[in-house]
Amino acid sequence: MLDNLWPSSAELIRFMPEIILTLAGVLIMVLEPLTREESKRNLAGIAFAALATAMFAALIAQNNSGYAFHHMLVVDGFGTFFRILVCAVGLLTILLSVAYLEREKHQQGEYYALILFSVTGQCIMATANELIMVFIGIEISSIASYVLAGYLRDDKRSNESAIKYFLLGSFATAFLLYGVSWVYGLTGTTNLDGIRAAILEPNFSSGDSLIGLAAALMAVGFAFKVAAVPFQGWAPDVYQGAPAPISAFMSVGPKAAAFAVFLRVFRTAFAPVSDRWEPIVALVALATMTVGNFAALRQTNIKRLLAYSSIANAGYLLVAVSSRSELGVQAVMFYLAAYVAMTMGAFAIITHFSRQGERFVEIGDLSGLAAKQPVLAGLFTIFALSMIGIPLTAGFFGKFYIFKAALDSHLVWLTVIGLLNSAVAAYYYLQILVVMYMHEPGTAVEEMEPVSGGITITAWVAAVATLVLGIFPDLLLNITSKWTLPPK
Amino acid sequence: MLLNALLFLPLIGFLITLFLPKENADGIRKFALGFSGLLFLLSLGLIGQVLATPGEYVHVTDLEWMSLPKIRYHIGVDGVSLWLVILTTLLTPLAILISFESIGSRIKEYYAFLLLLEFGLIGVFVSLDLFLFYVFWEVSLIPMYFLIGIWGHARRIFAAVKFFIFTMTGSVLMLASIIYLYLKVDTFDSVVILQQLQSGALRLSSTEGLWLFLAFFAAFAIKASLFPLHSWLPDTYSEAPIAGTVMLAAVMAKMGTYGLVRFCLPLFPNAARECASWIAALAVIGIIYGALIALIQPNMKRLVAYSSISHLGFVILGAFSFNQVGLDGAVYQMINHGISTGALFMLVGMLYERRGSLEIQDYGGVATPAPRLAAVFLIVTLASVGLPTLNNFIGEFLVLQGAAMANFSWAVFAAVGVILSACYMLWLYQRLFLGRATEEVAQRMPDLRSREWVALAPLLVLMVWMGIYAQTFLPSISASNARILEQTKVNVDFMVQTPQQTEVADAR
Numbered sequence: 001m002l003d004n005l006w007p008s009s010a011e012l013i014r015f016m017p018e019i020i021l022t023l024a025g026v027l028i029m030v031l032e033p034l035t036r037e038e039s040k041r042n043l044a045g046i047a048f049a050a051l052a053t054a055m056f057a058a059l060i061a062q063n064n065s066g067y068a069f070h071h072m073l074v075v076d077g078f079g080t081f082f083r084i085l086v087c088a089v090g091l092l093t094i095l096l097s098v099a100y101l102e103r104e105k106h107q108q109g110e111y112y113a114l115i116l117f118s119v120t121g122q123c124i125m126a127t128a129n130e131l132i133m134v135f136i137g138i139e140i141s142s143i144a145s146y147v148l149a150g151y152l153r154d155d156k157r158s159n160e161s162a163i164k165y166f167l168l169g170s171f172a173t174a175f176l177l178y179g180v181s182w183v184y185g186l187t188g189t190t191n192l193d194g195i196r197a198a199i200l201e202p203n204f205s206s207g208d209s210l211i212g213l214a215a216a217l218m219a220v221g222f223a224f225k226v227a228a229v230p231f232q233g234w235a236p237d238v239y240q241g242a243p244a245p246i247s248a249f250m251s252v253g254p255k256a257a258a259f260a261v262f263l264r265v266f267r268t269a270f271a272p273v274s275d276r277w278e279p280i281v282a283l284v285a286l287a288t289m290t291v292g293n294f295a296a297l298r299q300t301n302i303k304r305l306l307a308y309s310s311i312a313n314a315g316y317l318l319v320a321v322s323s324r325s326e327l328g329v330q331a332v333m334f335y336l337a338a339y340v341a342m343t344m345g346a347f348a349i350i351t352h353f354s355r356q357g358e359r360f361v362e363i364g365d366l367s368g369l370a371a372k373q374p375v376l377a378g379l380f381t382i383f384a385l386s387m388i389g390i391p392l393t394a395g396f397f398g399k400f401y402i403f404k405a406a407l408d409s410h411l412v413w414l415t416v417i418g419l420l421n422s423a424v425a426a427y428y429y430l431q432i433l434v435v436m437y438m439h440e441p442g443t444a445v446e447e448m449e450p451v452s453g454g455i456t457i458t459a460w461v462a463a464v465a466t467l468v469l470g471i472f473p474d475l476l477l478n479i480t481s482k483w484t485l486p487p488k
Numbered sequence: 489m490l491l492n493a494l495l496f497l498p499l500i501g502f503l504i505t506l507f508l509p510k511e512n513a514d515g516i517r518k519f520a521l522g523f524s525g526l527l528f529l530l531s532l533g534l535i536g537q538v539l540a541t542p543g544e545y546v547h548v549t550d551l552e553w554m555s556l557p558k559i560r561y562h563i564g565v566d567g568v569s570l571w572l573v574i575l576t577t578l579l580t581p582l583a584i585l586i587s588f589e590s591i592g593s594r595i596k597e598y599y600a601f602l603l604l605l606e607f608g609l610i611g612v613f614v615s616l617d618l619f620l621f622y623v624f625w626e627v628s629l630i631p632m633y634f635l636i637g638i639w640g641h642a643r644r645i646f647a648a649v650k651f652f653i654f655t656m657t658g659s660v661l662m663l664a665s666i667i668y669l670y671l672k673v674d675t676f677d678s679v680v681i682l683q684q685l686q687s688g689a690l691r692l693s694s695t696e697g698l699w700l701f702l703a704f705f706a707a708f709a710i711k712a713s714l715f716p717l718h719s720w721l722p723d724t725y726s727e728a729p730i731a732g733t734v735m736l737a738a739v740m741a742k743m744g745t746y747g748l749v750r751f752c753l754p755l756f757p758n759a760a761r762e763c764a765s766w767i768a769a770l771a772v773i774g775i776i777y778g779a780l781i782a783l784i785q786p787n788m789k790r791l792v793a794y795s796s797i798s799h800l801g802f803v804i805l806g807a808f809s810f811n812q813v814g815l816d817g818a819v820y821q822m823i824n825h826g827i828s829t830g831a832l833f834m835l836v837g838m839l840y841e842r843r844g845s846l847e848i849q850d851y852g853g854v855a856t857p858a859p860r861l862a863a864v865f866l867i868v869t870l871a872s873v874g875l876p877t878l879n880n881f882i883g884e885f886l887v888l889q890g891a892a893m894a895n896f897s898w899a900v901f902a903a904v905g906v907i908l909s910a911c912y913m914l915w916l917y918q919r920l921f922l923g924r925a926t927e928e929v930a931q932r933m934p935d936l937r938s939r940e941w942v943a944l945a946p947l948l949v950l951m952v953w954m955g956i957y958a959q960t961f962l963p964s965i966s967a968s969n970a971r972i973l974e975q976t977k978v979n980v981d982f983m984v985q986t987p988q989q990t991e992v993a994d995a996r
Contacts, residue, residue, distance in 0.1 A: 388656075390626050390630060391623035391626045391627060403667060404557070404667050404670070404671070407664070407667050412668075415664050415667075416661070416664055419663060419664050420661075422656075422660060423656040423660050426652060426656045427649065427653055430633075430652060430653075433633075433634075433637075434637060434645050434648075437637060437638055438637040438638050438644070438648070474556050477554075
């Protein structure tokens with residue numbers, strides 16, 4: 001009996017990324033009080049190395065793919081893709097953070113440890129094959145990000161951000177958990193394949209309507225995590241108040257992981273009732289992109305603008321989630337990778353530009369940036385064009401695959417409205433280009449500090465990724481088609 | 489190989505310009521001019537093979553760009569696209585030339601964007617894969633957006649954003665339509681899709697065809713500023729810097745009309761025929777409406793902009809008359825409009841450089857201090873109103889003949905537009921150049937400089953050439969149009985009345 005409980009070595013290999021990240025996080029916590037103030041930035045190096053190793057470990061785990069811990073986790077291509085993606089987000093966030101924390105005089109080890117813990121939670125979400133693991137993963141990821149959002153203790157906005165995120169987040173998690181308990185009551189299992197099998201039983205029809213409600217409760221939880229309408233209200237305040245690198249992190253990392261879970265749970269466990277939830281998700285997608293885009297039109301703060309744009313992007317992604325086509329899952333994977341590149345790039349520039357105390361975060365502050373800092377403005381232009389969805393950028397192919405998937409499953413109306421939405425979105429992204437290129441240089445662009453190494457690397461990596469994925473999308477598409485969720 | 493070089497060299501030129509030192513403004517100007525001039529010479533090399541094999545695509549390159557989805561790098565030129573490519577390569581150096589003095593700030597970016605624009609425009613005209621076409625369609629939008637927004641007049645930002653949003657709205661609809669087609673036939677290659685339509689392997693139901701057609705049509709009609717989708721045009725044309733306006737009016741507007749002829753008609757022949765009378769009606773309204781508004785414009789740049797709406801109406805009318813003559817006229821008129829309106833905007837720009845005003849009332853009597861400028865303006869005006877022996881006459885004549893063959897009343901109303909164009913243009917000429925020159929005009933109006941002569945001369949030569957010896961251009965255009973017309977006859981459920989073939993020579 002005890003032999004059965006002890007994990008096999010293959011199982012440990014499959015779980016290795018999480019083990020590495022957790023150990024490194026604990027190590028940083030231990031080293032933190034022992035490190036002198038001026039060498040604390042070296043702790044970032046540990047976190048960076050841990051994330052890089054975890055990425056590598058995720059690839060090794062993929063070579064030994066299979067279940068782990070009594071089918072609690074499943075290591076498959078889909079999970080591996082998201083593990084690598086969230087680790088990459090973690091890496092870029094750390095690159096952004098070193099200079100940022102130095103500038104804000106908050107260089108501390110906990111920050112990096114918390115990022116590692118948050119990424120650990122997201123890795124678990126990516127590979128969870130069990131509703132309990134889903135819950136645990138979400139909690140690990142969220143609690144770490146609640147703390148990160150409020151990391152600048154002396155800043156009122158940062159505090160507001162953390163409290164809002166925490167209260168609403170716990171509320172949403174409660175819904176999720178309530179849904180899990182319903183599912184367990186109805187099917188007698190929390191294993192995703194088990195739930196699916198139970199729903200397919202011929203004598204399950206008695207619980208047929210109830211399983212829909214249970215799925216809806218869980219969907220509320222997920223919708224909150226991805227900031228879908230009507231659970232999107234927290235995003236602008238939280239993104240605005242959080243430290244800029246953390247806004248970047250939150251708008252991609254937890255979101256990518258949440259989409260991974262969303263897809264896995266709904267395309268595995270609730271696949272038999274897909275004709276019941278797909279139309280609802282499609283409607284939510286429609287509302288989310290429309291609300292996000294129209295609200296973004298009136299924003300003057302760049303971080304808020306990007307928050308609304310991330311809501312709109314969640315809407316596009318939900319379009320793909322709601323499409324029955326096999327392409328839908330791949331489209332989500334591709335779009336998220338593209339979204340990571342362009343969002344991290346845009347936030348890299350904002351992190352640099354905002355300067356100490358994040359003084360310059362209004363769109364108007366960017367006035368005339370192109371005349372003074374053509375390279376910085378050029379990079380930002382690439383990210384903005386990608387967000388608009390101009391061809392030869394990653395964002396274009398992301399949208400292209402999403403709407404191709406939607407048309408493939410005959411969602412013509414959703415496609416047309418979605419595409420028209422992206423024309424609306426063009427307006428507010430263009431505003432950024434307008435002020436950068438077409439306005440006279442303002443005071444905010446006069447005294448620019450030299451760009452730190454980490455931010456430069458992040459911005460250039462993101463720009464190159466945006467262009468490469470925009471010109472040769474099949475590099476990534478070959479991977480997503482191999483690592484997509486198996487059709488059920 | 490030649491076409492590939494021609495397509496990608498502007499992109500390389502764009503990158504080189506970005507790395508030139510900012511201080512050396514003169515070097516940048518000369519580089520941009522020399523580079524685009526060489527591209528023009530290079531593009532002339534395309535002509536031989538097109539004339540030798542009329543109606544066929546030549547200089548074809550067909551490579552796989554990516555396998556998933558199947559997007560091909562498929563380019564080629566035929567009699568229709570050839571002349572539009574040459575129009576692009578001709579007008580780019582001229583646009584660069586006329587900017588030497590008027591553009592004083594951020595010179596490096598300016599010329600870089602003009603070269604990037606050339607890349608996008610050539611790409612649009614040579615793409616045979618629908619996806620590739622869409623890519624270039626959008627790529628050409630970005631440099632123009634910056635050209636208008638950075639170097640335009642007072643309301644430039646408003647104009648730039650309006651231009652972008654209008655075009656974007658149309659093009660996303662086209663994208664939806666392109667994806668839908670792809671999911672049906674599993675290819676973006678327009679040549680393959682047309683073959684499948686021809687062989688009957690692909691059949692679109694009439695509702696499908698109608699919606700797909702309308703989505704494509706929306707994108708093209710916005711770009712070609714068909715009434716009532718034209719409202720972006722006067723703002724954009726009048727606010728853009730002069731070289732931007734020249735490129736917009738002379739070449740970018742042709743993206744829309746070219747798309748109609750190249751894709752809308754052959755891909756969705758049934759829907760196109762069904763909608764033809766509605767579209768022709770809108771085109772005729774546009775012809776008359778544009779002309780009437782032009783008549784009362786106090787601003788000369790807006791006047792020429794509205795006259796463009798009127799002229800582009802002729803192109804659309806010709807295209808939707810569904811006969812050889814009308815289609816030939818439409819394509820010929822695309823090039824004519826590029827040349828004569830391009831020249832007209834250049835002249836407006838030259839007046840503006842001298843006097844610093846676009847209001848017609850600030851001029852008068854310019855012919856006295858600047859007789860050569862007045863003479864050139866008169867030639868261009870006469871070309872624009874369709875005087876025989878100048879280029880527009882042939883195009884408009886063919887269009888009217890084609891329209892008359894399709895529906896006589898269209899031709900009657902469109903002919904009113906011709907008369908009106910004579911009214912507003914000649915009246916404009918009178919107000920600008922005749923009468924007594926005021927003190928201010930007399931002092932500030934030097935005659936044409938040699939640089940301006942160089943910019944105008946090629947266009948003047950072409951106006952006369954195209955007006956007298958259309959035989960250089962029309963046979964290759966006709967051959968390609970005949971193929972397109974043939975393609976619009978497949979799977980037509982109802983009887984098509986095919987008017988007799990009219991010899992091109994007769995038309996002349």
